[in-house]
Amino acid sequence: MIRHTALFTGYELKKSFSNPIWPLFGLMQPVLYLLMFAPLLKSLTPGGTTVDALRMFTPASMMMIAVFGSLFSGFGLIAELRNGSLERYAVSPAWRPAIVLGRVAKDMVVLVVQAVLVLIGAAAMGVRIGAVELVLVLLLMAATGLFASGLSQGLALTVRDENGMSQTLNLFLLPIMLLAGLFVPISFAPDWMKFLAPVNPLYHAVEAGRALFDGRLGDPSIPIAFGVFVVLAVLTTMWSMRSLGKIAG
Amino acid sequence: MKELTSPMIIQAQGLRKTFTTRSRKGAQTVEAVRGVDLGVAKGEIFGVLGPNGAGKTTTIRMLATLIAPDAGTATIAGHDLRKEPAQVRRNLGYVSQAGGVEDTTSARAQVMMAARIFAMADPARATAEVLDRFELTELADRPGRTLSGGQKRRVAIAIGLVHNPPLLFLDEPTTGLDPQNRANLWDRIRQLREAGTSVLLSTHYLDEADALCDRLMIVDHGTVVAEGTPSALKREVSGDVITLRVSEPERAAETLKPLARETRVDDDLLRVYVDDGEHTLPALLRALEERGLGLTSIALDRSTLDDVFLAKTGRSLRDAGAAV
Numbered sequence: 001m002i003r004h005t006a007l008f009t010g011y012e013l014k015k016s017f018s019n020p021i022w023p024l025f026g027l028m029q030p031v032l033y034l035l036m037f038a039p040l041l042k043s044l045t046p047g048g049t050t051v052d053a054l055r056m057f058t059p060a061s062m063m064m065i066a067v068f069g070s071l072f073s074g075f076g077l078i079a080e081l082r083n084g085s086l087e088r089y090a091v092s093p094a095w096r097p098a099i100v101l102g103r104v105a106k107d108m109v110v111l112v113v114q115a116v117l118v119l120i121g122a123a124a125m126g127v128r129i130g131a132v133e134l135v136l137v138l139l140l141m142a143a144t145g146l147f148a149s150g151l152s153q154g155l156a157l158t159v160r161d162e163n164g165m166s167q168t169l170n171l172f173l174l175p176i177m178l179l180a181g182l183f184v185p186i187s188f189a190p191d192w193m194k195f196l197a198p199v200n201p202l203y204h205a206v207e208a209g210r211a212l213f214d215g216r217l218g219d220p221s222i223p224i225a226f227g228v229f230v231v232l233a234v235l236t237t238m239w240s241m242r243s244l245g246k247i248a249g
Numbered sequence: 250m251k252e253l254t255s256p257m258i259i260q261a262q263g264l265r266k267t268f269t270t271r272s273r274k275g276a277q278t279v280e281a282v283r284g285v286d287l288g289v290a291k292g293e294i295f296g297v298l299g300p301n302g303a304g305k306t307t308t309i310r311m312l313a314t315l316i317a318p319d320a321g322t323a324t325i326a327g328h329d330l331r332k333e334p335a336q337v338r339r340n341l342g343y344v345s346q347a348g349g350v351e352d353t354t355s356a357r358a359q360v361m362m363a364a365r366i367f368a369m370a371d372p373a374r375a376t377a378e379v380l381d382r383f384e385l386t387e388l389a390d391r392p393g394r395t396l397s398g399g400q401k402r403r404v405a406i407a408i409g410l411v412h413n414p415p416l417l418f419l420d421e422p423t424t425g426l427d428p429q430n431r432a433n434l435w436d437r438i439r440q441l442r443e444a445g446t447s448v449l450l451s452t453h454y455l456d457e458a459d460a461l462c463d464r465l466m467i468v469d470h471g472t473v474v475a476e477g478t479p480s481a482l483k484r485e486v487s488g489d490v491i492t493l494r495v496s497e498p499e500r501a502a503e504t505l506k507p508l509a510r511e512t513r514v515d516d517d518l519l520r521v522y523v524d525d526g527e528h529t530l531p532a533l534l535r536a537l538e539e540r541g542l543g544l545t546s547i548a549l550d551r552s553t554l555d556d557v558f559l560a561k562t563g564r565s566l567r568d569a570g571a572a573v
Contacts, residue, residue: 015353084346087345088363088408092338
């Protein structure tokens, strides 16, 4: 089981990096967000300095990368459904969940590299964060990414169509993004939005991330976010593994 | 131990599969496979011939453990299809109609991955060997999307064979290939027989079934309509077929009935099935002349598998394929 998962993870990673331009573009994205959004947000933040803005925006950008990067990874699965390679793996002795788990694990590896880049960028611009907080932020990001990646693979295997998949994702992305307070904190929002925000799981991840960057380790948002995302990640990963059984159709 | 005693590598009885599709018009059921018995001997190339939609792919997918049959049993390489799917998969090479060659990765990486999944002792060597065997070594490091249709097919088969399975499934292996690539692939499939690999292949090409298969079965609407060696099947219909274009085919058929095993009218074409075409032809021409029937053209051919299909189903395989 573990051998096959490792095998598929390695294979997917090699595939991702066989043309290094695309992963490079993917890695550039978070750094660009940091460079271009932080100055815009400066006037909105209470302290008014770049570091204050970054402290608010860095955790948000990390969660955003976790969700956005991983949500689109299921498209690869649709291509493999069509070219028959998924079917071929299903008729091999491979442990079937490994086919999906390998992709999810690949997404996690890419996320960690992206997170490290963001943190280096933020540190270079003056943001400091404690070691415990750092580890917790990375773990939270991984759980968020796991949720999104599992959701994406499951959706791909259920929808089985690039068009349907991109429409479905677009429908959900905007409300999820705005209701999480990614760019503008929810505290600026009208009451009905404040009321709706806690329904959005990403809101909790962003709140917890901000608490961690502020060094508020005792903040209740942290256990809430971990609780929400561990449960969601387990659910979506299990869903994606079960959806694989439908390959035969 | 069963493998040692049984001469058959596949033995299936009463396979059935019904699909339910839901659309706006409500649920529709399609009986894709309706009780198929099938036996493939070790080392032979066995063909499943039939028009599109006859249930060929569904049958192969059931035998490949991809979909569970609604009814029926099968033993493959000595293992029960339902109870030991993992053992069945280990003994199987499966090349689907789509092929399963990925666009972004090289042929070598894909073959190597298959070798690793099958836990080959030396995956690199097994990969190099099978690539060499299919003359792919020079193309091996190019990404899949740069390969031609024929090259992709060879990669697909190389992936399916890297673990040296005793049994290979080929679902419509030459569909979409040009004549040259088809002939090339036929030679390679024949070489598999020499190497002792059993092959189950599906096709809707008559010439392919005729040229490649030791034995075959003809399927239509999910049932087996005929089974045997290509020559035995053709003999069963008749030795030769005389195709005539005449002014009054119905009357001509009536006239020629005493000379023929069977006659069949198809628009203005009249097919006359006879045992010995060369010797029947003079008598046939005389009979037409006596009745004053105008003859536009005449052709004498050995009967083909299409004549078998026509005799069993009442329609030509070419028409049946085009209709779907």
